[in-house]
Amino acid sequence: MVFAQVLICQKALKGLETHLKKNIQESVGLLIATIMELIFSGLVLGAIYALASVGLSLIFGIMRVVNLAHGSLLVLGAFLSYYLYNIFIPDPLITTILAALTVFALGIFIERLAVYPFRAYEMRILMITFGLGIIVEQIVLLAGALGMWPMYIMSRFYVLGSIDLFGIKFPIQRLVLLAVSTILICGLWLFLTRSKLGKAIRTLAQDEEVAMIFGIAIERIRALTFALSGALAAIAGVLLNSIYMFHAHVGWEYLLIALAIVIVGGLGDVRGTIIAGIVLGISESLVGYFISPSWRTTCFFISIIITLIVRPSGIFRRGKET
Amino acid sequence: MTLTIKAWKGKVRDLLPSFVPLVILALIPIFLTDPYIIHLLTVASIYAVFSASWDLLSGYTGQISLGHAVFFGGGAYVAAFLTMWYNVPPPICIPISGAAMALFSIIIGVPSLRVKGPYLTITTLAFAETVRAIIIAFPGITRGEEGLPVKSMVSGMIPNFYISLFLMTFSIIIMYHIANRRLRIPLTAIRESEITAQASGLNTTKYKVLSFAISAFFSGMAGSFYCYYMMIVSPALLSADTSFMAFAMGVVGGMGTIVGPVIGAYILTLLSELLRGVIARAHLLIYGIIFVAFIMLMPEGIIKPLIKLIKKS
Numbered sequence: 001m002v003f004a005q006v007l008i009c010q011k012a013l014k015g016l017e018t019h020l021k022k023n024i025q026e027s028v029g030l031l032i033a034t035i036m037e038l039i040f041s042g043l044v045l046g047a048i049y050a051l052a053s054v055g056l057s058l059i060f061g062i063m064r065v066v067n068l069a070h071g072s073l074l075v076l077g078a079f080l081s082y083y084l085y086n087i088f089i090p091d092p093l094i095t096t097i098l099a100a101l102t103v104f105a106l107g108i109f110i111e112r113l114a115v116y117p118f119r120a121y122e123m124r125i126l127m128i129t130f131g132l133g134i135i136v137e138q139i140v141l142l143a144g145a146l147g148m149w150p151m152y153i154m155s156r157f158y159v160l161g162s163i164d165l166f167g168i169k170f171p172i173q174r175l176v177l178l179a180v181s182t183i184l185i186c187g188l189w190l191f192l193t194r195s196k197l198g199k200a201i202r203t204l205a206q207d208e209e210v211a212m213i214f215g216i217a218i219e220r221i222r223a224l225t226f227a228l229s230g231a232l233a234a235i236a237g238v239l240l241n242s243i244y245m246f247h248a249h250v251g252w253e254y255l256l257i258a259l260a261i262v263i264v265g266g267l268g269d270v271r272g273t274i275i276a277g278i279v280l281g282i283s284e285s286l287v288g289y290f291i292s293p294s295w296r297t298t299c300f301f302i303s304i305i306i307t308l309i310v311r312p313s314g315i316f317r318r319g320k321e322t
Numbered sequence: 323m324t325l326t327i328k329a330w331k332g333k334v335r336d337l338l339p340s341f342v343p344l345v346i347l348a349l350i351p352i353f354l355t356d357p358y359i360i361h362l363l364t365v366a367s368i369y370a371v372f373s374a375s376w377d378l379l380s381g382y383t384g385q386i387s388l389g390h391a392v393f394f395g396g397g398a399y400v401a402a403f404l405t406m407w408y409n410v411p412p413p414i415c416i417p418i419s420g421a422a423m424a425l426f427s428i429i430i431g432v433p434s435l436r437v438k439g440p441y442l443t444i445t446t447l448a449f450a451e452t453v454r455a456i457i458i459a460f461p462g463i464t465r466g467e468e469g470l471p472v473k474s475m476v477s478g479m480i481p482n483f484y485i486s487l488f489l490m491t492f493s494i495i496i497m498y499h500i501a502n503r504r505l506r507i508p509l510t511a512i513r514e515s516e517i518t519a520q521a522s523g524l525n526t527t528k529y530k531v532l533s534f535a536i537s538a539f540f541s542g543m544a545g546s547f548y549c550y551y552m553m554i555v556s557p558a559l560l561s562a563d564t565s566f567m568a569f570a571m572g573v574v575g576g577m578g579t580i581v582g583p584v585i586g587a588y589i590l591t592l593l594s595e596l597l598r599g600v601i602a603r604a605h606l607l608i609y610g611i612i613f614v615a616f617i618m619l620m621p622e623g624i625i626k627p628l629i630k631l632i633k634k635s
Contacts, residue, residue, distance in 0.1 A: 065440070066440045066443070066444060068388070068447070114614065114618065117618070118618070122439070122440070123384075123386060123439070124617055124621060126386065126440060126443060127386070127569070127573065127617050128614055128617050128618065130388060130566065130569070131566075131570070131610050131613045131614040131617065132610070132614060133562075134562070134563065134566050134606060134607075134609070134610040134613075135607060135610035135611060135614065137563075138604060138606045138607035138610060139607065141604075142604050142607060249561065249563075252447075252451055252561070252562040253451060253455075255447075256447070256448045256451045256452075259444050259447075259448060260448065263441075263444065292459060294455060294458060294459035295455075295456075295459060296455075297451055297452050297454075297455035297456075298452050298455060298456060298459075300448070300452075301448050301449065301451070301452035304444070304445060304448055305433065305434075305445070308433075308434075308436075308437050308441065308445065309433065312437065312441070
């Protein structure tokens, strides 16, 4: 499951052993280098997680509803990209964009058909999105059974090699992932703060009536936000798939991760979500190295519980509690 | 004296319609000897208990739990360990694992029931996923994703069918009594408006935890019988898919009725088998579509129109 991480860990451990025999000072240096590498890989993970969770936070801000199909959409994006890469176009950029666009269209469809008509009933929307998550997951499984894609996939897109800086190794693959997710997050941030549409989204999140008074087409904005969040999740899925192996069921795990990040960052707060994503990504990487990679779900769950006990409105939320 | 007799008569008359399908179910093995149908009905009975126990929590108190599989699968694991390590006979294991799950639910219920609405739903979903990850993280004890083999309780289709039927009847009667007689007022008060219930002096946390524990108890029993019947426990029992089964059956049958989820369990199990010829290996997909259609078009479930139909005729 956690190949890349395990590989890094094993390498570091081997290095650690041989150096311990030589002298302690050197090994301390190596430990620091290992920790720096871990923090770096955590940063990459965190940036992708932030990308995956921002959409969830945006949807909550606007509709006061948690989209439980988010994880399945993320996995669907990864599978679609893999399929396109294998069948049509062996170019990661185009396949990612195509997968994101497909999920975007699916998002509009879902919002129009299954979410908007029930906007008055939050719990019903929650249940519907849960059901849709199951449907999408099962469709991915079924397509796998029909031979569209294998049951387990790992992104074919891989750059070998690494850059050495101050004795710390930066794999180029991770650097690319970090760059892509950072660009997307910055783009989203600019979109939300500068563009008219983004401002409309934020206005709607703050007050629906005021947004209506200002003549914002609420229905259109809602559909757009839902679809945008799905597309971001799909891209995050493609990026994550080059670190972790994917199976159709894995969506719930990523839903849990995204929910943890959104809760820790404060539901509906984009800035808090991004910070929480990076912090939790780094902590996952450290937990994975020092304890075991299989404890990461637990780590996220504990962060949810702590947040709910300490500050339910979100640890990284700016401003007063709501 | 006459009053009590009258009350008893009323009770019997109330309960009579629900005994008719039960008798029909009990007689099915005489007429249908197809082992596959018996198997389906056995599984449906187990899911009926599971779904009804979910309903006791979510349908009555309105605290939607999406991680109920944690009690189902947890009960199955407890039962498997008890038989494997201590050779406890299965009939004793079933209530023990139910009790263990009730205890477990109190431990996690006290912190997580403090939060409301979507937060609770998220916490339960996350909790089930976490327990599943922990089970996979100890392959030395649980054999990871492969799952543990379990000895069956009794061999043969028909004995298992009757045991499941007995378990179902017994659990449903108790749950029905608890939900519609004993705790009806506090539980529905919490569902309608928790703040009002609190303001009128009701200890809402106590009742929420209580219904959580009762619900976990029956889920655990259902899960442990399921593991004896299937002769295997695997982490898949704790996945979101399993939680969804209880959820879908409850919604299709009708939430907040106890009897509704039972009907839902039989309908969905049989329907997905009927449709299996159309789409192979996709019974959860069918569940999903039916479930979403029901929430969108008929959120009250199938039971209300059914009762109307019975009253008319």
